[in-house]
Amino acid sequence: MTAFESLKAKVGKFSLANKKLLVPEMGRTVSHLVGATMRSFGVDAQVMETYKGLQLGKQYTSGKECFPCQVTLGDVLYHLEREKERLGEAFRAENYLYFMAESGGPCRFGMYNKLHRIVMDSMDGFSKTRITSITAEDSYSLGGLMGPEVRTHFRRSAYVGLVIGDVLDRMLWRTRPYEQEAGIAEGYLEKALSVMCQEMETHGRKKRFHRILSTLEQVVKKARNLIDPSIPPKPLIGMVGEIYLRSHRQSNQDLIKLLESHGGEVVNASIAEWINYVSYENMLKAKREVVFALKERDLKSLRRHFRNWLKNRTELAYQYFRMDQIYRRVRKHLPIHEDHRISTLERQLDNDRLFSFKIGTEAGLSIGGALEYCLHGYDGIVNVFPFTCMPSTMCSAILKPILDRMNVPYIDAAYDGTYQPNLEAIIRTFMYQATQHQQNRLSQSA
Numbered sequence: 001m002t003a004f005e006s007l008k009a010k011v012g013k014f015s016l017a018n019k020k021l022l023v024p025e026m027g028r029t030v031s032h033l034v035g036a037t038m039r040s041f042g043v044d045a046q047v048m049e050t051y052k053g054l055q056l057g058k059q060y061t062s063g064k065e066c067f068p069c070q071v072t073l074g075d076v077l078y079h080l081e082r083e084k085e086r087l088g089e090a091f092r093a094e095n096y097l098y099f100m101a102e103s104g105g106p107c108r109f110g111m112y113n114k115l116h117r118i119v120m121d122s123m124d125g126f127s128k129t130r131i132t133s134i135t136a137e138d139s140y141s142l143g144g145l146m147g148p149e150v151r152t153h154f155r156r157s158a159y160v161g162l163v164i165g166d167v168l169d170r171m172l173w174r175t176r177p178y179e180q181e182a183g184i185a186e187g188y189l190e191k192a193l194s195v196m197c198q199e200m201e202t203h204g205r206k207k208r209f210h211r212i213l214s215t216l217e218q219v220v221k222k223a224r225n226l227i228d229p230s231i232p233p234k235p236l237i238g239m240v241g242e243i244y245l246r247s248h249r250q251s252n253q254d255l256i257k258l259l260e261s262h263g264g265e266v267v268n269a270s271i272a273e274w275i276n277y278v279s280y281e282n283m284l285k286a287k288r289e290v291v292f293a294l295k296e297r298d299l300k301s302l303r304r305h306f307r308n309w310l311k312n313r314t315e316l317a318y319q320y321f322r323m324d325q326i327y328r329r330v331r332k333h334l335p336i337h338e339d340h341r342i343s344t345l346e347r348q349l350d351n352d353r354l355f356s357f358k359i360g361t362e363a364g365l366s367i368g369g370a371l372e373y374c375l376h377g378y379d380g381i382v383n384v385f386p387f388t389c390m391p392s393t394m395c396s397a398i399l400k401p402i403l404d405r406m407n408v409p410y411i412d413a414a415y416d417g418t419y420q421p422n423l424e425a426i427i428r429t430f431m432y433q434a435t436q437h438q439q440n441r442l443s444q445s446a
């Protein structure tokens with residue numbers, strides 16, 4: 001089989017039934033909760049250990065790839081090698097399906113699974129492991145992966161799991177900077193994650209969301225006790241950037257913890273933001289197509305695009321409904337930072353003067369998100385991305401002069417797996433500026 005035939009035959013939408021699904025870990029909480037939701041639907045999903053195989057990822061790439069591509073490649077190779085060692089003669093590569101989503105547009109993310117395919121084909125024993133994929137282009141449609149009777153149902157339960165993951169992360173970021181004893185907030189998060197995964201696995205398929213959210217409320221309520229109320233509010237840092245790098249703490253060398261160790265409280269953009277953005281963007285695209293079909297008086301296209309618009313509109317409305325419901329219930333017990341609407345971020349782009357969603361990529365979200373943080377009085381902004389990431393570099397070029405004029409401290413944090421010797425000094429200076437910003441802000445509001 002040639003490389004092109006292999007790409008066609010072994011990368012695509014394959015049924016998840018009777019396979020062990022290997023899921024890469026991005027944000028720890030979200031990956032495990034979505035994995036648990038998959039298991040509740042009968043999928044044998046396993047979140048792979050991450051970052052242990054980085055050397056393998058680097059060994060089979062040239063160094064010109066995006067860093068997440070190397071990390072995720074390392075994760076799957078490491079996992080399959082361990083499985084081979086564990087099972088010996090009984091190892092069957094065809095029993096596994098490797099899950100790697102993709103997107104279109106200028107981001108090379110759409111190419112990761114192709115490169116991973118080529119590497120896996122070149123290795124002894126892994127060429128029979130197929131790569132199953134979903135794409136942002138069709139709003140992550142699950143056609144081909146699951147039966148039509150459960151697709152919408154699964155998608156919605158997975159979204160709930162994902163928002164719960166965001167909420168647990170926000171619980172950690174809200175409590176860890178003020179914890180009574182070093183390490184208790186992280187320890188509590190691990191226990192909370194395990195409780196919530198159990199809930200999703202048991203009740204996700206049955207859509208017992210009230211039961212799941214009641215447990216979440218109890219979990220968050222107890223987290224209040226981790227906080228030492230005598231610690232004054234710390235400078236608030238907003239994080240934006242490329243979704244993998246800002247969510248995968250090994251790849252960003254635990255940047256949130258580093259900022260906290262220098263006196264900050266950090267809020268990272270959520271993972272739900274990206275899913276909401278995909279629905280929002282596809283809805284806008286369909287709307288443009290409806291207008292075009294109307295002008296052309298093409299009734300057949302008009303019907304198709306209108307149906308597509310309605311589908312994305314309904315999905316987005318459902319997502320916001322669940323997101324609001326979850327945050328409302330949790331914020332009764334602990335004031336975690338709320339998530340925003342995508343249209344709010346788009347408004348920050350000043351009628352496309354700063355950037356346009358029509359260009360695509362995460363740059364629009366990062367620029368809009370950073371300006372939204374500023375509007376809410378944040379004391380500093382960090383933009384996190386893989387070294388050489390094009391959308392994040394555009395974002396940096398646009399944000400730097402604006403934030404400079406607004407006197408809001410800003411830094412770029414680019415990662416490629418190496419260690420910057422001066423990172424600590426950069427963070428220290430940034431946090432000093434953020435502390436001054438906070439003092440000015442408080443004195444002005446006093």
Ligand code: SF4
Nearest residue numbers: 066107108109389390
């Ligand atoms: S560097 Fe940025 S734009 Fe390029 S593939 Fe990676 S995430 Fe996408």
